[in-house]
Amino acid sequence: MIDPANPSNPPISTVPLVIPRSQHPISRKMIDGDALKVLYRLYRNGYLAYLVGGSVRDFLLGKTPKDFDVATNAHPHEIRALFRNSRTIGRRFRLVHVFFHGGKIIEVSTFRSRSEFEETESDEGSLIRRDSFGTPEEDALRRDITINGLFYNIADFSIIDYVGGIADLNRKLIRTIGDPEVRFKQDPVRMIRVIRHAARTGFTIDRPTYQAVLRHRDAIRTCSPSRVRDEFFRELREGAAEASLRLMLETDLLMSIFPDFERVFGDRNPFKTRERNDLLSLFRLVDELNRLGKPLSEPILLALFLTPFLRAISHDHPYLGEKERYTYFVETVHFAMNQALLPFSMPKGLRETVFQVLIAQASLKRFVEQGGIPKKWRTKKYLQDAVLYCGILAHARGETMPGILRRLVPPDFLPWWPEVYEVAPSGKPKRERFARRKRRRGRRHKKPLPA
Template structure:
């Protein structure tokens, strides 16, 4: 027998879990064609087949192709074990601790991830007594489908017969425009509350309707997001902020309650049933529609989108205005400086902790708030005074001002201005972290520091 297949095949007998019937969707019943699949992904699938393994295109790639969209990435699942994959693809690396993934590298920095089919997590089985053996990590197609978050993300496409394998009703939900958590939504959410964010994400991006049982489970469990690591919540939020569908995402998030679990500082601003709260809510939606338009334009024109702090600054404008009236009331420079310190302190003790925002990002947001107030209050019929235009921050502040003005007036920003002021590198199709950070929000050091970071009194223990 092929030595590749011999390796890692000896496993303990799996726990008996009933397997649902599979729906096989033939080539003539779906719109996916192999010529639409990335060439490197096809190369991997064919090489797996030649070596005697089963290989499937999975998840979001199948979903997007079925909907006529271009996938941002092509993920692959197989019955081959990670060690076998490493032998089969020398240009690869293994990542992950709890479950290993194999990344295959191609020219141009492209990476395609391959996962081994996984069994149901011990937390996703039907009873507390049904616990998988520690080494029983790998599973079958039906088990792998049932452990995924949404039914529309649980489909497998195999290239040999160009068929889609559906174990959870994902095809029907795609056809009907339905978002449904795979399995019992309350149980699945309790095991991983971030599934609520993903359900709302895909409903917003695809203009789908969230199925009633899933929606009720989200509304009833929205407070459970506080159990998740702040850095994980931050990464999920930033993906939505750069998705081009943040405005509809926020409307669904507010309606379900998860918005206020994620952004507790907005409870007093948007949570009241009065005219002021409604005004702040409308300003937020207008700002987010501006961000969505800029993100879509940047992707279409191949330019990099604005930095995290820039879009987060826009996102928190309604909160800053409601709390301090920074943009509607004029203040002299001394008072403005003191107010900036108050805003920074409030961010440090609230959203900065809740989302593990790095210190530099918090300060950049505060700078944008103050500079926006300066541009609003010092605007003259012929522009701004020379002393203000000569400031080093003026160009970035002017772009922030223009985004704000589009949201307030409805007049679109000149796209050439956005392109000129955008960072000069190509955009990703989805948000990716700029750099690795530690749990305190600071960049993770390459080497361990010589001084303890947590010592009181200053950085690295030095006195202030």
């Protein structure tokens, strides 16, 4: 997904391209009503008010945006004065969230001259951390990629392009704003975003940007674990996980984020191609569920992501008994959670749920062999997640999910499951039996005879 015809990044023009309303497809009818209220209130009070970022890009691509962000020359305290239903967030770089019914939030930011995650040094060498308010041009130039640097001006309904985003949309090209070598050194997380937008749009990454990812991929380890975690989860849950992971494997960025996955997808593993294909097939199903309106939770996504790693480091030794094999499996999952996911800053609850989902697979397999489900298992909080993980894994391998497990969850839990209830000769659905423990009977003590 490299553009061989683009040997270098063209210079960014400081003279904006202004596209009048008659020459672009964005209409006010397409914009969310609450976002329009924010834009107009800012504009009518004498401020610049632009719709920015992904919403403008999505409109031009014929898609419906999920979020609407607004940029203005009003400072945070001035925005707060205009919107009583708002709150200022952030310490270093303050934003204003304007709240509407149904939990909807419109994010309003002041034009800035640099990114939140870029550091500026003083003459003495100390880091300067403060709000860096700027102009619309500076705000466009600080953004990650050109197709995200477009502005929609509510004053005259025009599109303002300082960064060549319109040309790159027409060429279907993903390109950083400015020199990618410099941009990735300033903030290595931009490499993940470049890959995500290439996967979501199907666009080509231009050669200088792609080569810079290859050269600077290890710099991702210097970033905050929580930022890397949040960006990586976006890769998995926004409907283009397969394409994102394919590009991350192609550039080896995945191994830079998770060094221990080198033993699974690296050259040391003779079966690396099979393992890569298996990972991509799992997340192809994840993307399919997203398209059907059935997004997966973070524990399921992490459990699926760990599956090839667990398979690479665990072995069913023929001389281990059932209890010893289970103990070995639990320790293997512990190792995978603590070692492979070490770069992540995971909340304790998320980590625990992933662990329970993974170790529950051994119990579910045993229940199938026994032909019954203990009653206490039906109250487990992670039961549905465990069955869902098992169902996705079975479908990816071309296996049939046992009906005894499918009946633990709603019939439409996964779209590719057939009717789960088997019909008995009497015409009534069969019921699975419960695995019951034998009740111990103590001695019956006879009542003493009256004296």
